[in-house]
Amino acid sequence: MIEISDLSKNYGTKQALQHLTLQIKPGEIFGFLGHNGAGKSTTIKNLVSIIEPTSGSITVDGLDLAEHRQEIKQKIAYVPDTPDIFLQLTAMEYWNLLSSAYELAEKDVQARRNKLVALFNMAEHVDETMASFSHGMRQKAVLIGALLSDPDIWILDEPMQGLDPQAAYDLKQLMKAHAQKGKTVIFSTHNLDTAQQLCDELAILKTGKLIYNGSVQDLLAQHAGKSLEEIYLEMAGRQGDSHLVDDIEGDTHE
Incomplete structure (x- = not known):
């Protein structure tokens, strides 16, 4: 079990992550979704001890990451972005x-x-x-x-990026098999189809804040008749600003 409690990270005056609290259970594939700059990589880099949080804590199997850093690192496979x-x-x-x-x-x-x-x-x-x-x-x-x-815990930051279709498929199968063995897989992605295929649980971040944590199925059930893409963009995207595309396209034909 990974427990993230009230985790915040500041870079100077910029708040990259704000009071993030969630649990990641063994035997599941956990996905982080969010636009660029939403806090996905910041969260992952805290989990793998590349950076230290401004406040809050992370525990892995009951061990505090700040106190047992080397022991916990031995349990983690990390793929950077x-x-x-x-x-x-x-x-x-x-x-x-x-x-x-x-x-x-x-x-x-x-x-x-x-x-x-x-x-x-x-x-x-x-x-x-x-x-x-x-x-x-x-x-x-x-x-x-x-x-x-x-290792027991895989933490993969945009792992499909640049992979050919066969390699992406094979990695997805490895991720599923690892979770089925009762181990933990954490990954970030911009690909909503991939998230829907793989994730048991999702965390959606927006400007450093957690705006959804739960299953894909529950999210779809809460927004009947809408695709995951539509739901995600309503939650994390430019609400009400779709006319900007028409404005740009209109400009190109003038």
């Missing part, structure tokens, strides 16, 4: 670096690494540098590295 990291390394060097960081013996990690490499069609690229990869290939390499240790 950009895969442009360690570009001077080959893919294999990058995976070996992560294996060392997690103190994984080669004999223990080799079989899982080989399966992930085969799944994401990276076998021919293991000795190429990350700098030479396309965005999608870097994303695959980062995903493989994050999942090597097979």
Whole structure:
């Protein structure tokens, strides 16, 4: 169980996250939705200890993150919102670096690494540098590295971004299988179809505030006859400003 209690994060005078409180249970896929700047990545970076909150707390399986940071990190696989990291390394060097960081013996990690490499069609690229990869290939390499240790909690920030359809499908299947084993999957996305397909629970953020927390089914039931896209845009989008599109299109034809 992950418990986020009254979590806030300020960057100077900007409030990126405001009094966020929610629970994320094991055995479920939990999704964060929100426009750019809504607070999704800020929440995730707090969860993985990249940044520290201005106030509030996070506990993981009863352990306070601020007091048990290293122990909790060992339980987490993290995929950042950009895969442009360690570009001077080959893919294999990058995976070996992560294996060392997690103190994984080669004999223990080799079989899982080989399966992930085969799944994401990276076998021919293991000795190429990350700098030479396309965005999608870097994303695959980062995903493989994050999942090597097979930790209980997966925290994935826009994990489908740049993936080809096959890789995106395979990742979704991995996420489902991990949750079915009673483990936890947390991810952020802008893709509402993906959220509807995968999420057991949703948190929708708007300008750093939580505006919905519950299941997709409950959200749809509360707004009968509307699609998830329509509901989301009413809650988080520009309400009443749809004429702006017509104004722009009108300008282009003048």
